[in-house]
Amino acid sequence: MERDLDQLYTALNAIKVLRSNVGSVFETVSNGLRADHGEEGKENKFMLELQDVLTTVNNNLRDVETAAANLTPPPGPFNLGNTAYLSQETTQERQALYGQLVNSYKWTDKIREYSTLAGNILATNSFNKTYKTFSTTKRRKTQTSNHNVPPEVIENLITGIDRLFPDVTINATRPFVPNPVIQASLGRVLKAIIAFKGLMIEWVIVKAHSESSDLWTESRYKVFRKVTENCHAAMCHFYSPTMPDLAVRSFMHWFHSYNTLFSCSCKRCGNHLHSNLPPTWRDLRTLEPYHEECK
Amino acid sequence: MGVTVVQNFPITENRTGPSTIELLTKRISALGAIQQGHFLVDCETYTSVPQLGNPRTVHILHNSEQPATVFSILETENKTIPLATDGLFDLLMIKMANFYTSKKQTKAESKGPRYEIGDFLVKLGTVTVSQNFKGVLVEVEYRPCVVPAMCWELMREFLQGFLGSTAQSAPPLYLQNRMQDIYSPIDTIHQYLEQFTIYRKAPGLRT
Numbered sequence: 001m002e003r004d005l006d007q008l009y010t011a012l013n014a015i016k017v018l019r020s021n022v023g024s025v026f027e028t029v030s031n032g033l034r035a036d037h038g039e040e041g042k043e044n045k046f047m048l049e050l051q052d053v054l055t056t057v058n059n060n061l062r063d064v065e066t067a068a069a070n071l072t073p074p075p076g077p078f079n080l081g082n083t084a085y086l087s088q089e090t091t092q093e094r095q096a097l098y099g100q101l102v103n104s105y106k107w108t109d110k111i112r113e114y115s116t117l118a119g120n121i122l123a124t125n126s127f128n129k130t131y132k133t134f135s136t137t138k139r140r141k142t143q144t145s146n147h148n149v150p151p152e153v154i155e156n157l158i159t160g161i162d163r164l165f166p167d168v169t170i171n172a173t174r175p176f177v178p179n180p181v182i183q184a185s186l187g188r189v190l191k192a193i194i195a196f197k198g199l200m201i202e203w204v205i206v207k208a209h210s211e212s213s214d215l216w217t218e219s220r221y222k223v224f225r226k227v228t229e230n231c232h233a234a235m236c237h238f239y240s241p242t243m244p245d246l247a248v249r250s251f252m253h254w255f256h257s258y259n260t261l262f263s264c265s266c267k268r269c270g271n272h273l274h275s276n277l278p279p280t281w282r283d284l285r286t287l288e289p290y291h292e293e294c295k
Numbered sequence: 296m297g298v299t300v301v302q303n304f305p306i307t308e309n310r311t312g313p314s315t316i317e318l319l320t321k322r323i324s325a326l327g328a329i330q331q332g333h334f335l336v337d338c339e340t341y342t343s344v345p346q347l348g349n350p351r352t353v354h355i356l357h358n359s360e361q362p363a364t365v366f367s368i369l370e371t372e373n374k375t376i377p378l379a380t381d382g383l384f385d386l387l388m389i390k391m392a393n394f395y396t397s398k399k400q401t402k403a404e405s406k407g408p409r410y411e412i413g414d415f416l417v418k419l420g421t422v423t424v425s426q427n428f429k430g431v432l433v434e435v436e437y438r439p440c441v442v443p444a445m446c447w448e449l450m451r452e453f454l455q456g457f458l459g460s461t462a463q464s465a466p467p468l469y470l471q472n473r474m475q476d477i478y479s480p481i482d483t484i485h486q487y488l489e490q491f492t493i494y495r496k497a498p499g500l501r502t
């Protein structure tokens with residue numbers, strides 16, 4: 001492909017040179033005899049000059065022919081699909097579509113390239129969110145999917161969590177039906193907005209009660225930004241592809257320990273504050289509070 | 296708006312008001328605080344004219360943290376009624392000048408630099424009562440938390456780290472009965488009024 005392109009460029013270049021030199025032939029002819037040919041033997045000088053330019057054109061033509069011979073002709077007509085009709089578009093505002101189309105094609109192509117690279121790098125990392133096995137000896141029974149489950153199953157899980165902790169209030173919204181976004185209020189301490197992908201926790205963000213409940217803007221308070229960070233770590237830690245509902249329950253159990261965020265001192269140093277922050281980390285097993293620096 | 300504690304910082308014999316503020320500024324800057332503008336809390340007190348019957352007192356307070364709000368606290372014999380209104384209330388008070396008169400010598404204010412340090416907000420206020428320097432008020436707000444009972448210990452640790460032994464070991468009197476309530480801006484106003492009342496009564500500097 002790369003080589004083909006190079007050859008195409010060479011050929012196009014050769015044509016450009018040819019055209020420009022043909023242009024100078026005509027220029028010479030149209031100018032006819034000029035003052036700088038002098039008086040003596042001016043016809044001869046003119047003829048020699050014309051011969052020179054014609055030879056150049058001849059050479060250029062040969063170059064074009066060789067370059068063209070080197071090109072591999074495309075196997076068939078290019079299939080542009082429905083986009084071919086774009087060229088027949090007459091309305092002014094849509095004529096720009098083709099350019100945009102080409103740009104987005106390039107963009108997707110780049111995405112594909114980068115994601116392949118990223119995929120290769122991530123494949124060496126053991127943090128897999130999907131359960132897969134490469135055993136070839138025995139065909140395993142197909143795993144039940146975690147991200148494509150009936151809404152009732154998720155509904156039951158959420159009601160289950162709601163009942164489990166009296167001081168956690170849960171509000172669920174479903175912008176995309178099987179993937180609810182819940183807002184879990186932990187007493188009067190904080191609220192977390194948790195997005196599910198089927199039975200998996202996909203994203204968590206922790207904020208103050210007074211802040212907006214959208215999934216994307218982070219809290220303006222350092223302490224909640226830190227807790228958000230730690231929630232992400234815990235979300236990965238508790239994830240279990242074979243028992244997704246248990247993973248969610250363990251996460252919520254751990255998350256619930258933040259009801260003492262402001263009132264508990266650090267288990268290691270005994271202080272409330274370290275770099276002006278309360279203990280923002282909770283041990284994943286014992287749920288004991290620690291400062292980031294003390295854990 | 297988070298839980299806020301307002302406390303007096305005693306001025307020792309060999310110090311003046313500005314040098315005390317300077318000392319506190321040095322301490323808070325050493326902890327990594329960054330100055331974010333200035334603040335002002337002021338208080339004017341009006342009393343009802345005798346024709347109105349039982350005497351009533353209205354305190355009008357402004358806080359630069361809530362610039363569009365006028366806070367008023369009405370004190371009758373057995374009740375205290377707080378009110379938060381918009382700026383027009385100031386004009387209303389002018390209209391009522393025939394019924395409520397202000398004692399001009401009592402205009403109290405606390406103003407000075409405002410600092411941010413982590414999630415804390417620290418304000419170092421120079422207190423004057425009718426233009427006379429009276430002392431230094433330190434205000435500390437822990438913005439992420441709204442229930443005093445939850446974060447009092449944490450705030451006490453912060454106050455001690457910054458004010459040393461002069462930090463109060465108990466929550467401000469006003470807060471003590473409201474430790475489980477959700478904190479709101481009027482609670483800060485109450486604390487300022489509590490402090491201003493003490494400053495007004497003190498004959499000279501409050502130490």
Ligand SMILES: [Zn+2]
Binds near residue numbers: 269293
């Ligand atoms: Zn610690």
